[in-house]
Amino acid sequence: MMKLLRYTLLILAALSFIYPFIWMISASLSSELGIGSLTLLPINLTLRNYSTVFERIPLGRAFINSLLVALITTGLVLILGAMVGYALARLRFRGRNLIFYLIIFTMTLPFQITLIPNYITMVKLGWVDSYFALIVPFVMNSLAVLLFRQAFAGLPQALIDAARIDGCGELRIIFQILLPNIIPTVLTVIILTFMGLWNEALWPLIVIRDESTMTMPQMVTLFSVGGRADAQLGVKLAAAVMLALPILIVYLFFQKHFIRSMASSGLKD
Amino acid sequence: MKKLIPYWLVSPYILYFCVFVAFPVMFSVVLTFHSWNIISPMKFVGVENYVRLFNDRLFWQAIYNTLRFLVIHIPLQIVVALTLAEFLNQKIRGQAFFRGAFFLPVIVSGVVVTILWQQLLGFNAGILNRALSVLSFPKVAWLEEPAIAMYAIALMATWKNVGLYVILFLVGLQTVPVQYYEAADMEGATHWQKFRYITLPMINPTIFMVVVLSTIGGFSLFIEPYIMTEGGPLNSTLSAVMYIYKQAFQYYHMGYSATLGFCFALLILGVVAIQKRYVEQEM
Numbered sequence: 001m002m003k004l005l006r007y008t009l010l011i012l013a014a015l016s017f018i019y020p021f022i023w024m025i026s027a028s029l030s031s032e033l034g035i036g037s038l039t040l041l042p043i044n045l046t047l048r049n050y051s052t053v054f055e056r057i058p059l060g061r062a063f064i065n066s067l068l069v070a071l072i073t074t075g076l077v078l079i080l081g082a083m084v085g086y087a088l089a090r091l092r093f094r095g096r097n098l099i100f101y102l103i104i105f106t107m108t109l110p111f112q113i114t115l116i117p118n119y120i121t122m123v124k125l126g127w128v129d130s131y132f133a134l135i136v137p138f139v140m141n142s143l144a145v146l147l148f149r150q151a152f153a154g155l156p157q158a159l160i161d162a163a164r165i166d167g168c169g170e171l172r173i174i175f176q177i178l179l180p181n182i183i184p185t186v187l188t189v190i191i192l193t194f195m196g197l198w199n200e201a202l203w204p205l206i207v208i209r210d211e212s213t214m215t216m217p218q219m220v221t222l223f224s225v226g227g228r229a230d231a232q233l234g235v236k237l238a239a240a241v242m243l244a245l246p247i248l249i250v251y252l253f254f255q256k257h258f259i260r261s262m263a264s265s266g267l268k269d
Numbered sequence: 270m271k272k273l274i275p276y277w278l279v280s281p282y283i284l285y286f287c288v289f290v291a292f293p294v295m296f297s298v299v300l301t302f303h304s305w306n307i308i309s310p311m312k313f314v315g316v317e318n319y320v321r322l323f324n325d326r327l328f329w330q331a332i333y334n335t336l337r338f339l340v341i342h343i344p345l346q347i348v349v350a351l352t353l354a355e356f357l358n359q360k361i362r363g364q365a366f367f368r369g370a371f372f373l374p375v376i377v378s379g380v381v382v383t384i385l386w387q388q389l390l391g392f393n394a395g396i397l398n399r400a401l402s403v404l405s406f407p408k409v410a411w412l413e414e415p416a417i418a419m420y421a422i423a424l425m426a427t428w429k430n431v432g433l434y435v436i437l438f439l440v441g442l443q444t445v446p447v448q449y450y451e452a453a454d455m456e457g458a459t460h461w462q463k464f465r466y467i468t469l470p471m472i473n474p475t476i477f478m479v480v481v482l483s484t485i486g487g488f489s490l491f492i493e494p495y496i497m498t499e500g501g502p503l504n505s506t507l508s509a510v511m512y513i514y515k516q517a518f519q520y521y522h523m524g525y526s527a528t529l530g531f532c533f534a535l536l537i538l539g540v541v542a543i544q545k546r547y548v549e550q551e552m
Contacts (some may be wrong), residue, residue: 010353021385023396027388084281088296095276099282102282114293140282145282202492221492222388224384224496236387260371262372
């Protein structure tokens with residue numbers, strides 16, 4: 001009896017999380033008349049909504065911008081995070097604890113305090129409307145540093161000693177010898193960083209005005225807030241589906257890693 | 270030469286910290302004493318910004334709105350996440366499927382979730398109201414009624430994030446030693462008693478983490494009301510971050526906006542510190 005109740009509740013809950021997405025996809029493929037219904041399948045199947053989105057806004061360009069920004073930044077977070085994490089975990093030097101405290105301080109600092117000054121920095125550097133504004137402020141990630149520090153600390157010293165005897169420099173030790181041994185951490189950092197960047201909407205809204213540099217979440221946001229969607233529900237939904245789809249597809253393949261990485265960090269966007 | 274290697278490795282962090290953390294924090298303090306529209310030179314105005322903040326009814330409204338959001342969002346999230354985690358923590362078929370499903374909204378952009386929910390919460394065509402009328406309940410003006418709109422947004426935020434907290438609670442539940450439950454079974458404890466006297470105290474740290482995370486997340490509420498209601502109706506969903514954003518980028522009041530951001534950040538730090546202290550006392 002208890003068991004039946006448990007399954008019923010879980011299935012109902014699962015449906016309430018999945019159904020809206022299915023509805024969104026099928027409604028985005030329906031004609032405007034069919035959208036109000038509760039269907040699972042599109043009514044009067046059409047791609048009209050999607051073609052309208054592309055007519056009104058340069059979404060393809062925004063997709064490429066988002067992809068470029070997210071890939072480059074994630075790569076840099078990986079490289080720089082591993083360097084700092086390694087130094088903190090395996091090397092002794094003066095000021096090591098100080099840097100550790102600075103990282104903790106940075107993580108507890110609410111972003112609201114740095115928002116306006118950071119925007120002004122971008123203005124002064126002349127980076128407004130450029131990729132630099134979207135990439136540079138995110139290339140260092142305190143959480144990534146901490147995750148790397150923890151992972152590197154768990155590796156045996158013999159690994160490093162052997163590499164040193166073979167004449168490896170510190171960079172080769174980090175990237176060629178140690179990194180392959182902490183693949184789960186690398187995946188965690190990649191997933192968290194990429195997802196955060198792909199979904200970030202506030203910062204681009206602040207530093208980008210020019211349509212040709214806009215990222216996808218920003219473009220879709222302005223599209224649905226501004227008048228260009230003409231209150232056409234299907235068109236808005238089509239834009240939202242295209243923003244969601246890349247992450248959803250990656251998620252279907254790497255579901256386990258996604259969940260594990262979020263659980264190990266305990267953080268969200 | 271060798272001694273310099275560690276410093277060389279950590280230099281990116283130091284540079285980043287100086288440019289994007291230390292400088293902005295200090296500059297933010299300076300900015301709060303100035304009036305500035307970015308184009309003309311900064312003008313020193315003393316504590317004028319702070320005086321203005323105190324008398325700014327819209328700012329206090331935005332704080333009140335944000336707190337109203339938190340008061341419904343956090344308890345709802347804990348109850349729903351803990352219930353689902355507790356149910357999932359038993360021997361259950363399709364564990365991975367359920368976890369995967371609950372997690373779906375977590376990974377998707379808030380922009381997507383907001384556009385989706387805008388349709389679900391529509392007055393006439395929205396699915397929620399259609400379902401209500403099928404069950405012959407009256408329709409609800411989810412987003413049009415000032416008294417309700419913020420709660421509708423809190424409901425949506427819970428739907429978006431609860432999957433993450435289900436996972437965190439599952440991790441927490443797995444740390445409770447099985448022996449405790451076995452001992453309780455011998456004493457003939459009920460499900461509820463086991464939950465109340467074993468599970469709940471044992472996962473206190475996880476609950477605290479969830480409270481802190483969703484407090485910080487809730488305080489940064491922006492994109493959801495921005496897209497869904499644009500702060501309306503009657504400013505009832507204007508969040509604090511949205512107001513800071515508006516002051517800076519609609520009216521170009523950089524000094525005043527920085528003052529709002531600075532005071533709001535202090536408020537956040539204060540609330541989190543109180544939460545921490547409260548929990549330390551409890552434990």
